Amino acid sequence: MGCTQSKHDASEDASNGTMLQAVLGHLGQLDGDAKLDHTTMSIVYDIFKDMDKDSDGTVDKSEFEKFLSTHPAAKTLWEGEGKASMSRSLKDAIADERLSFYELVAAFAPEAPHHAGDASGIGGLESLISDAAWGYRGYNGPENWALLSPKNKLAATGKEQCPVDILPSTCVPCPAVDGDASLAYGVGPGTILNNGHTIQVNWKGGSMSVGGTTFEAAQFHFHTASETTIRGMQYPLEMHVVHVTPGEPMRIAVLAVLFETRTDVEEVFLSQFFDQLPSHVAHDQDDAETLTRPVDLSSISLDGGYYRLRGSLTTPPCTEGLEWSVLASPLPILPAQLETFRKALGKTVRNFRPTQPLNGRTITWVCACQA
Ligand SMILES: [Zn+2]
Structure with a gap:
């Protein structure tokens, strides 16, 4: 047992040391417009996660030293080549501050143009990496959205996040008693695409009124599993109908609809376009496919009650000030439909952001039974 364990440690250390060596060399040579690629970023992020023992998103001195003490090859590298390759000593920096993932990468890549961002000097990972697209896992996942770009800072600092x-x-x-929202959904033409983050249907065929303002439906898209949870419980699918006001400044209202797998009720909504789910990721909106039949959203209703709160986009840039509504009653999805949907999402599956703190926000509840 002990023998197996030490063998494992040795090989793990060797691979980490080799990775670290390659990564340090790569970062140290960065200058001008050079950018890090997806593979390098993924490796650096794995190393960072390995260092961050308490998973608080930063590496402090003790965590860094612990990492070095359990990875002798990395320690050797650090004390020799690693330190030499940096103009700013990470060792000094780590002595008096906690380093975020972005700061760790920036410290290793002193010549890269990472201070060209905003006035605070934090350019964000987008200035360091060749493809700063956000995602749902790893270095560009939800916990790092704010580090990717200054534009996404609300992902970390916002107080009304969803x-x-x-x-x-x-x-x-x-x-x-009737609440402050109403729906006027009808039948409208749509186009459908997988934009790499979700499957989205661009749809014009109705509006939502919230607090006296009318928001026109622009698109609806899906998250698997659900982003919104009820009593901590996640549903297999969530749809967001996104509505906007015409003109500037544009305001946004989102209606969230949860789905639960059922076989005992007739499913009338999803089946309208399920035979046209896209099979590949589109490069831009022009690649959206026109749906052969108009889509009817009139089966979606507030009659079963709904929740209301102030919220945000659940994707970068996580803009706040949105009117959020969540239907209290989930719609049905057939198990086979769910499977089809997950397959269509492909790599985009599991595209949900974890729940965010309410920070004192009140969720109001409009119950059909009050009427
Ligand atoms: Zn969404």
Whole structure:
């Protein structure tokens, strides 16, 4: 047992040491417009996660030293070639501050143009890497969206971020029995695409009114599993109908609809376009495929009650000030449909952001039974 363990450690250390060596060499040579590629970023992020023992998103001195003490090859490299390859000593930096992933990468790549970002000098990973596209896992996953670009800073500093967990017992009944929202959904033409983050249907065929303002439906898209949770429970699928006001400044209202797998009720909504789910990721909106039949959203209704709160986009740049509504009753999805949907999403599957703190926000609850 002990023998197996030490063998494992030795090989792990060797591979980490080799990776670290390659990565340090690569970073140290960066200058001008040179950018890091996806593979290098993934390796650096794995090393960072390995160092960050308490998983708080930063590496402090003790974590860094612990990493070196358990990876002798990395230690040798660090004390020789690693240190020499840097103009700013990470060792000094680490002595008096906690380094985020971005700062760690920036410290290793002193000549890269990473200070060309905003006034604070934090350019974000987008200035260091060749493809700063956000994703749902690894170095460009939700925990690092704010590090990717200064434009995404609300992902870390925002106070009205979505999605949220809804605890019905803590929701406040809406003072107006009918609530402050209404839907006027009909039938409209649509185009469909997999944009690399989600499957989206661009659709014009209705509007949502919230607090006296009318928002026109622009598109609806899907997350697997759900982003919104109820009492901590995730549903297999969530749809967001995104509505916008015409003109500037544009305001956004989102209606979130949860789905649960059912076989005992008739499914009437998803089947309208499920035979045209895209099989590949589109490069831009022009690649969206026109749906052969118009899509009818009139089966989606607020009659079963809904939750209301102030919120944000759940994807970068995580813009706040959105009117959020969540239908209280999930719609049905057939198990076979769910499987088809997951297959169509391909690598995009599991495209959900974890729930965010309410930070004192009130969720109001409009119950059909009050009417
Ligand atoms: Zn969404």
